[in-house]
Amino acid sequence: MSLTLAFTRKILSLVCLSALVGAFPAWAGKTLDAVKQRDQVVCGVNTGLAGFSAADSQGKWSGIDVDICRAVAAAVLSSADKVRYVPLSAQQRFTALQSGEVDVLSRNTTFTLTRDASLGLHQTAVTYYDGQGFMVPAKANIKSAKQLKGATVCVQAGTTTEKNLTDFSRTNKLDIKPVVFEKFEAANAAYFSGRCKAYTTDASGLASIRTKEAKNPKDHVILPELISKEPLGPMVRRGDDEWLAIVKWTVYGLVEAEEYGITSETVNSLKNDSTDPVVLRLLGKSEDTGKLLGLDREWLARAVLAVGNYGEIFEKHLGEKTPLGLKRGLNAQWNKGGLQYAIPIR
Amino acid sequence: MLNWRSQRVRAWCYQTILIGMLIVLVGWLLHNTLGNMRMRGIQSGFDFLLDPAGFDIGESMFAFTSTQTYGSAFLVGLLNTLRVSCIAIVVCTLWGALLGIGRLSSNALARGLCYAYTELFRNIPLLLQLLMWYVVLVELMPDTETPLHFHDWVLLSKEGLALPWLMSDGLTLTPEFLALTWGLSLYTSAFVAEVIRSGIQSVPLGQVEAALSIGLSPWQRLRLVVLPQALRLIVPPLTNQYLNAIKNSSLAVAIGYPDLVSISNTTLNQTGRAVECIAIVMAVYLTLSLLTASGMNYFNRRAALKER
Numbered sequence: 046m047s048l049t050l051a052f053t054r055k056i057l058s059l060v061c062l063s064a065l066v067g068a069f070p071a072w073a074g075k076t077l078d079a080v081k082q083r084d085q086v087v088c089g090v091n092t093g094l095a096g097f098s099a100a101d102s103q104g105k106w107s108g109i110d111v112d113i114c115r116a117v118a119a120a121v122l123s124s125a126d127k128v129r130y131v132p133l134s135a136q137q138r139f140t141a142l143q144s145g146e147v148d149v150l151s152r153n154t155t156f157t158l159t160r161d162a163s164l165g166l167h168q169t170a171v172t173y174y175d176g177q178g179f180m181v182p183a184k185a186n187i188k189s190a191k192q193l194k195g196a197t198v199c200v201q202a203g204t205t206t207e208k209n210l211t212d213f214s215r216t217n218k219l220d221i222k223p224v225v226f227e228k229f230e231a232a233n234a235a236y237f238s239g240r241c242k243a244y245t246t247d248a249s250g251l252a253s254i255r256t257k258e259a260k261n262p263k264d265h266v267i268l269p270e271l272i273s274k275e276p277l278g279p280m281v282r283r284g285d286d287e288w289l290a291i292v293k294w295t296v297y298g299l300v301e302a303e304e305y306g307i308t309s310e311t312v313n314s315l316k317n318d319s320t321d322p323v324v325l326r327l328l329g330k331s332e333d334t335g336k337l338l339g340l341d342r343e344w345l346a347r348a349v350l351a352v353g354n355y356g357e358i359f360e361k362h363l364g365e366k367t368p369l370g371l372k373r374g375l376n377a378q379w380n381k382g383g384l385q386y387a388i389p390i391r
Numbered sequence: 392m393l394n395w396r397s398q399r400v401r402a403w404c405y406q407t408i409l410i411g412m413l414i415v416l417v418g419w420l421l422h423n424t425l426g427n428m429r430m431r432g433i434q435s436g437f438d439f440l441l442d443p444a445g446f447d448i449g450e451s452m453f454a455f456t457s458t459q460t461y462g463s464a465f466l467v468g469l470l471n472t473l474r475v476s477c478i479a480i481v482v483c484t485l486w487g488a489l490l491g492i493g494r495l496s497s498n499a500l501a502r503g504l505c506y507a508y509t510e511l512f513r514n515i516p517l518l519l520q521l522l523m524w525y526v527v528l529v530e531l532m533p534d535t536e537t538p539l540h541f542h543d544w545v546l547l548s549k550e551g552l553a554l555p556w557l558m559s560d561g562l563t564l565t566p567e568f569l570a571l572t573w574g575l576s577l578y579t580s581a582f583v584a585e586v587i588r589s590g591i592q593s594v595p596l597g598q599v600e601a602a603l604s605i606g607l608s609p610w611q612r613l614r615l616v617v618l619p620q621a622l623r624l625i626v627p628p629l630t631n632q633y634l635n636a637i638k639n640s641s642l643a644v645a646i647g648y649p650d651l652v653s654i655s656n657t658t659l660n661q662t663g664r665a666v667e668c669i670a671i672v673m674a675v676y677l678t679l680s681l682l683t684a685s686g687m688n689y690f691n692r693r694a695a696l697k698e699r
Contacts (some may be wrong), residue, residue, distance in 0.1 A: 155434050164663040165431035202656045211457040222449050227644035239549050240529045244522040285434045
């Protein structure tokens with residue numbers, strides 16, 4: 046047998062090349078470098094959840110998750126418009142972030158141990174403290190979630206909701222039967238058609254769904270119990286501590302801006318006129334905290350100018366004047382009875 | 392010493408090299424994926440199948456509680472898929488056969504209706520049909536308190552079809568199960584009808600004339616002469632349709648029926664083991680399809696005419 050030498054060489058080199066390529070990491074490089082080079086932040090958002098991330102009929106995205114991405118873009122790239130939004134379903138969201146398809150996942154994602162520890166991802170800072178609740182038709186005359194014995198409950202797949210529902214059902218011996226839909230539009234439709242006795246998801250989602258989908262919102266009641274803790278916030282990939290710090294401190298910066306009274310209207314005047322040392326530090330007049338993050342000194346000033354402080358973001362998308370009509374509640378500042386406690390920026 | 396000039400030797404060499412390259416490719420893909428996952432801190436492995444599931448399942452063929460394992464949950468999903476697929480396969484074969492034969496009937500009305508049915512149900516995407524049946528069952532049915540009923544034996548409401556006299560504490564078929572089975576059966580029957588019709592039409596006219604000349608009735612003609620010869624042409628495409636039915640049952644996720652894909656989605660989200668869950672689902676569907684195909688091939692060999 047005499048395979049030609051050239052042929053043998055070709056086969057061998059192909060095999061060696063494939064082994065070599067396999068040895069190098071398929072994804073290398075820091076997210077911040079990639080973002081700067083691309084001049085755009087790629088933001089994973091919800092396909093459409095009012096108040097958090099939803100596109101209007103012109104394709105313009107809005108919501109608190111969207112504003113976090115815009116704040117990051119303003120801090121890093123000096124313009125809040127340099128963002129590309131990638132709508133993701135509940136099943137795709139983590140894979141999209143893990144594989145590098147998006148830079149940050151700002152998609153009303155609950156922080157849990159599993160997600161922080163075993164997915165190769167990291168949680169940043171909580172933007173919304175939520176809890177899971179139930180919605181029932183008013184004519185069912187149910188006053189508490191503990192009365193849902195043996196009930197069929199509509200739920201969307203791929204979320205922490207199913208597990209919480211089961212835990213609640215077991216603790217209170219309710220024997221609840223879940224009907225699980227892949228798309229949350231299908232779950233809504235099934236509840237409003239009367240298939241299920243109750244609908245369960247995060248309380249913020251319930252308010253949004255009742256407003257948007259119910260024929261008459263007064264016909265539906267959101268029960269008072271919150272059966273779980275759902276701290277929502279943006280997530281990033283592991284192994285990129287620089288990017289993690291940028292996203293995390295952008296969130297804390299927006300919260301601290303509200304604490305110290307910096308709004309999008311007053312940013313520029315405060316930069317020149319303020320005598321409060323904390324304000325001057327936040328706006329980069331006295332100290333350069335941006336340098337430590339790999340950004341410039343105006344990072345937070347730009348972010349607040351572009352999207353407003355946390356309170357303004359909340360009022361614009363979730364507050365009492367919006368169709369959702371949510372109160373600050375747990376999301377008020379720490380010194381006003383809520384849980385939003387910005388770690389000091391200094 | 393192997394002689395390169397021999398075609399057999401060359402063929403063996405090429406095939407060995409090709410298989411070798413394929414193994415290298417698959418090995419490299421696996422190595423790359425696992426390496427990437429390890430590097431990014433994504434945990435992998437099938438050990439999660441022994442962890443408690445932590446979620447309830449709306450309907451299952453055996454009693455399932457959230458304290459049982461993810462492995463049991465997958466089994467529930469598999470049984471649910473099989474339940475729907477088996478019923479759909481049986482119904483679509485019988486109904487499809489009737490439709491296919493009806494297309495060839497001498498009665499113009501029967502012919503027209505069968506033709507209309509086939510064209511309608513073949514051309515509308517299955518997902519839309521399933522959603523439509525689900526809407527019908529859920530929006531148009533009355534509440535549980537005031538069901539449509541035939542005495543106390545059959546009750547139809549938004550909760551589904553209840554048959555209280557069946558089994559120890561009654562059988563309730565949920566609207567999800569009904570919509571999926573019904574929709575899948577009607578859809579696949581349209582394709583089966585065409586397969587059977589083409590098989591019957593493939594039998595030479597001479598055979599039919601011979602059957603006529605020895606005085607067989609139309610039913611005897613069909614059963615004794617036409618169908619045995621038509622089966623040769625019917626069985627392979629029919630196998631295809633059965634495999635399609637099994638795979639199409641995965642559209643259950645859209646209407647809330649807890650089949651294998653739905654359970655896998657929930658597990659994927661709770662454990663984060665995307666690669667493992669998808670691999671399990673793919674392996675299960677592959678096994679089901681191979682089993683069905685080999686069963687049908689066995690039947691095909693037995694039904695095949697022995698050519699002289």
